[in-house]
Amino acid sequence: MAGATRNQGRDLTIQEMARRSGFSEPTLRYYEKIGLLGAVDRDESSGHRRYTPAIVERVEALSCLRSAGMAVSGMRRYLELLSRGDAAAAEQRDLFASQAQKLAADIEQLRLRLTYLRRKADLWDARVRGDLAAEQRAVEDVVRVMDRFMLKD
Structure with missing residues (x-):
């Protein structure tokens, strides 16, 4: 390194x-x-x-x-496989592929949270401006995002 x-x-x-x-x-x-x-x-x-x-x-x-979000158990596994060298290459690949999938899921959750926060900001911005139509659209957007949260659980 x-x-x-x-x-x-x-x-x-x-x-x-x-x-x-x-x-x-x-x-x-x-x-x-x-x-x-x-x-x-x-x-x-x-x-x-x-x-x-x-x-x-x-x-x-x-x-x-x-x-990258790897737990101690994963780090321990990585080091164990590393000590085995090329004989453990397939297992190393699987360990990293699995962690990449987990990280991708985490990123998707973060994107959903970001969308929620942006829609809530839109809602409050509409309220500040007194734009009832924009506020109603923002409420509908927030509800759609919240429904996506419920699907993830």
Whole structure:
């Protein structure tokens, strides 16, 4: 990954790793505790965590997965399959395809929520302007969007 290249062998502190990855320090500690990061080295004099380039690369990959909505169980599965190399390529494909489908469904839900908010803004704008016909159309639009919410549940 590019992150390990940018790091050029310098170990990162937990604060630097948190800033770089977007994970909080408690999350990094938790991921270490549950085995997602492997062994994180410690500074001999202070005992503080030091993230090596290999761990930085792993954290960056996990950050990308998490930002795509993958749960810890999926990240754990990814790492397990990664350790198996090309023999697990089909399973990796399936894991990512499944996560892509989930993300697409999440995006569709967000679009529906956005449409709802825009129709509600239209309704209130019509009310501000005193345009009863536009307000009635906006109410009908809001009801249609709300009906779509009910179909999703």
